Amino acid sequence: MVNWLLDPLQYEFMLRGLAAAILVGIVCGVLGAYVVLRGMAFLGDALAHAILPGIAVGYLVGGGAQGPLFWGGLIAGVGAAIGIGAISRSGQIREDTAIGIIFSGMFALGVALISTARNFTVDLTHFLFGNVLGVSPADLRLTAVLAALIVLLVAAFYKELLVTAFDPVLATILRLPTQFYRYLLLVMLAVTIVIALQTVGVALTVAMLVTPAAAASLLTRRLPTMMALAAFIGAASGVLGLYLSYYVNIASGPAIVLVCTAFFALTFLFAPQRGVLWTRFRREPTSTRSETPTNSLQR
């Protein structure tokens, strides 16, 4: 058993992969809480796809180094977010349509750019589904710095981000700069996606953002706890997914996401109070409420 656990750890690429997967799991969990609560899953998926042309340019220029990839991806992500905002604010086109147009267009541009490279298929697969075992020490350092920065920002702006997410009207009445916080969230999302790229890739990043946070939301009624649980589930999925990939010999990105999905399925079924089995077999609740419950309480 101990050998089974330690065996993969003799490889340095495996150690770096594990560290990267844990960092990505933590950041995605923390920020994913806001993605889930603000209903930004589609936007998150779209941004993940829309960074591909930036990644492609960074890749063609830098030959695979993390720095150019990161800046290219970040610029493309922020550009996509601003473009979506501009199109939907014109009032002529709904926001989800705008998201669909921008993200598919940019994704196509990204694939087109990568197709000019010589080993097209291998590179594209790495961008689409991640290549966590190819993480270099420099990549890992950059990932750690950015992950810390995002967690720090979420903590520093905690109460403002909470108010803008829960009650945008209150945020406006308290004269908070709501547009600033919206763009802050989008930029943090773009950075997180670029970090997550190396572990699970463009196509599966949204799973790391949404699935652990959704599972966590079934387990708690406090936002800080939800963020911590989501971070834990994300990190644990990273570790378990890599072991799964090592022993079953499947691609690492999909393995991580599958473990995430399994975590969600378990909580969806067995979560206390809100799991399917719990609500199915629960007797009539013994109500201690002093007033008549409203419709919103009849779950």
Add this chain to the structure above:
Amino acid sequence: MDVKNIARKPASHEPEAPVVRLSDVTVTYGGGEPALDDVSLEIRRGEQIAIVGPNGAGKTTLLKVVAGIQEPSSGKADVYGHEASGHICIGYVPQRSQVDWKFPVTVSDVVMMGRTAKMGLFKFPGKTDRRIVREMLEKVGMTNLANRQIGELSGGQQQRVFIARALAQEAELLLMDEPLTGLDTPSQEAIFEILDSLRPEQMTVLVSTHDLRVAAERFDRLMLLRHQLLGFGPPEDVLTAENLQRAYGAHMTMVETPIGTMALSDTCCEGEEPHDG
């Protein structure tokens, strides 16, 4: 991007100015009929006022203009003598259908949100903030439910939490959008007790409702709205047969009974969209 607003100072108060002054306020959404049509009025400190009128009469729009979150298409909205949009002293209790009741926040988390602007950037709740939150929960009688998730409360309790949030904000003007809709009589009564308890401290209160009887019984003045301001004053001056006919038209029937004229309206259930769940 309004980055420069991060450190904007809230507007000051002119002691002589009315709490609310609307001058020729018109609001038009898109290009259609105006939601508010040339409304002018003044509200004095400590008044408790009900806004009544049929569905879509512009009640919510008027509250939003006063709150400074809806810019008038023309005209001017002042609070304490300065533009409404510059103040952080305005408390707003949203319609229940506007709130995500599954959001993972507790009762005291919601009340603490009222402290956000007072705390300032990069500050976490201190002793004073926690004390104020405790006192306001006490004031609305929600102390024992402070750690409940907000979706676990009854409708009346939910309204009280949002009143506590406005009080924690140190609001001097309280705006409530249809707070009584869907509440049973005891829950409504609890809210009126809180509003009465705010009278000694001269809290100005503006409440929209479709319940004409409650509006006439419980408030100092009534505002009858149908895009235009049809009447603003004591109930007996505002709720005349002629005014009601102009406000409600075909939706209002006048019935002569032995005890006087009775106005029957069928505008119930405004804002009562079903929640998910």
